[in-house]
Amino acid sequence: MKNKTQHITFEKLAELAEHRQTPEMSDAMSSHLSDCSECATQLARLEQLINLMQSDTALDAPAHLVSRTINLFRPLKSEPKPSIAERLMAVLSFDSRQLSPAFGVRSGQSVARQLLFSVGEHDLDLRVAPDDGAWVVSGQVLGECTSGQVELRGAGVTERAEVSELCEFVLPRVPSGKYSLVIIFSGTEIEVPEFELKA
Incomplete structure (x- = not known):
C-alpha cells in the first residue's frame, strides 16, 4: 500500500x-x-x-x-478648472467717453476711446478706434506679464490676436456691437466685462 x-x-x-x-x-x-x-x-x-x-x-x-x-469603475477624468487666483474679472476704472469732448470737437463725432481696467496686480489699457465703418481694438497689459493671447467675442464674431513680449495687442477690425474680451498670459486669465462699440 x-x-x-x-x-x-x-x-x-x-x-x-x-x-x-x-x-x-x-x-x-x-x-x-x-x-x-x-x-x-x-x-x-x-x-x-x-x-x-x-x-x-x-x-x-x-x-x-x-x-x-x-x-x-474607472475614475472620471476631470479637467482642471482655473482657480479664482488664475481667473480674474477686470474692473473699469476710466472711460474717456464719459469725459466732455475737447474744445472744437462735436459730441457726435466718432473718436478713439480709451478704457482703463484694474485687475489684481495688473492694469489694462484698452483703445477702441473707428476705422471706416468698423472698429479696431488694441491695448496693453500694464504690469508683469509675458506673451499670451487675446480673444474678442461678440454676436457671431470672434477675433484672436497674440499678446507681444511688451504685452501689447491689436485685434482685426470688427463691426459695431457688444463685445467681451479675454486675455490669457502666464497662467492668468483676465476677463473684461462687456462693452459696446458704436458711433
Missing part, C-alpha cells in the same frame, strides 16, 4: 481530468487514487467543473455592455 501522505499535485490532477496524461502515468495515478480518497474527491470535483465549463450554453454579454460596466 502506498503512502497516502504523498498526494498527487493539483497540476497532475488537472491534466488527468482533462485527459492530457500518458497512459503509463494515468495507470500510476489510478492506483494511488484507489487508495487515497482525498485525491479521488479532488479529481471528481475537477472533472465536474470541467464538464460544467464545457457544457455551458450561456451567452456572452454584449460588448457594449461589458465596456459600459468596465467604465463604471
Whole structure:
C-alpha cells in the first residue's frame, strides 16, 4: 500500500481530468487514487467543473455592455478648472467717453476711446478706434506679464490676436456691437466685462 501522505499535485490532477496524461502515468495515478480518497474527491470535483465549463450554453454579454460596466469603475477624468487666483474679472476704472469732448470737437463725432481696467496686480489699457465703418481694438497689459493671447467675442464674431513680449495687442477690425474680451498670459486669465462699440 502506498503512502497516502504523498498526494498527487493539483497540476497532475488537472491534466488527468482533462485527459492530457500518458497512459503509463494515468495507470500510476489510478492506483494511488484507489487508495487515497482525498485525491479521488479532488479529481471528481475537477472533472465536474470541467464538464460544467464545457457544457455551458450561456451567452456572452454584449460588448457594449461589458465596456459600459468596465467604465463604471474607472475614475472620471476631470479637467482642471482655473482657480479664482488664475481667473480674474477686470474692473473699469476710466472711460474717456464719459469725459466732455475737447474744445472744437462735436459730441457726435466718432473718436478713439480709451478704457482703463484694474485687475489684481495688473492694469489694462484698452483703445477702441473707428476705422471706416468698423472698429479696431488694441491695448496693453500694464504690469508683469509675458506673451499670451487675446480673444474678442461678440454676436457671431470672434477675433484672436497674440499678446507681444511688451504685452501689447491689436485685434482685426470688427463691426459695431457688444463685445467681451479675454486675455490669457502666464497662467492668468483676465476677463473684461462687456462693452459696446458704436458711433
